[in-house]
Amino acid sequence: MAGAIEEAVVRPVGTALAAATGAMARALGRRPLHPRGVLLRATLVVAEDEAGAVAVPQGRTDALVRVSLAVGLPRGCPDVVGLAVRWTDGGAPQDVLFSSAGSGRVTRYVLAPRRRLMHGAFSTLMPLRSPHGPVVLGLRPDPGATRARGTPVLEVLEASPIGPWRRFGAIELHGPPAGTTRDGDDPAVRFDPTRNAPRLLGTYAWEDALRAPVYAAARRGSLVRDDGQS
Structure with missing residues (x-):
């Protein structure tokens, strides 16, 4: 049944979104969404005895975070804020993408444009596949x-699709890593939550079927390197 729904509903929607994304990328000559961002060094902090954090490393783990605006509107205009997080597992990138959203049982699935980058809640918007069932981060x-600490800190939360949030860690944000451009970005760093889904936290x-065609279309249609975040 799930496969039939995927083929009949989700895949055509993904194909349509991919076509629109590719057309936008070709028209703009750049990545169509999240065109500008700031790449930051970060530390993922999870208690050593945190039994619920089965999908992320425990202790203190080096990470990368890219903060960006979905459309890249002028400063002061409300825009959806994207926050991409990466750590490595055995040398392989592990990517999770968050977007500004509400925090309620329904609004955690609804995008929330904001004027301030690090204000309010962020959500993965879609449930992820964990060893103990679907979760939203x-x-x-x-x-x-x-x-x-004198540096921005974000709580890391998880919940069942309609359950209450539970804190299990934090992300400390630091300065840009070496190799970033003058504006703090690095076009060579590409985040992809499908191809780089965490080993114990899959999609x-x-x-x-919904997202992968969009990322592929953005990369094909853009005239500059794209980080895959859409």
């Missing part, structure tokens, strides 16, 4: 930890 600013087939 979220991020939320931690003002207390930010003041104490569902219907998600891949």
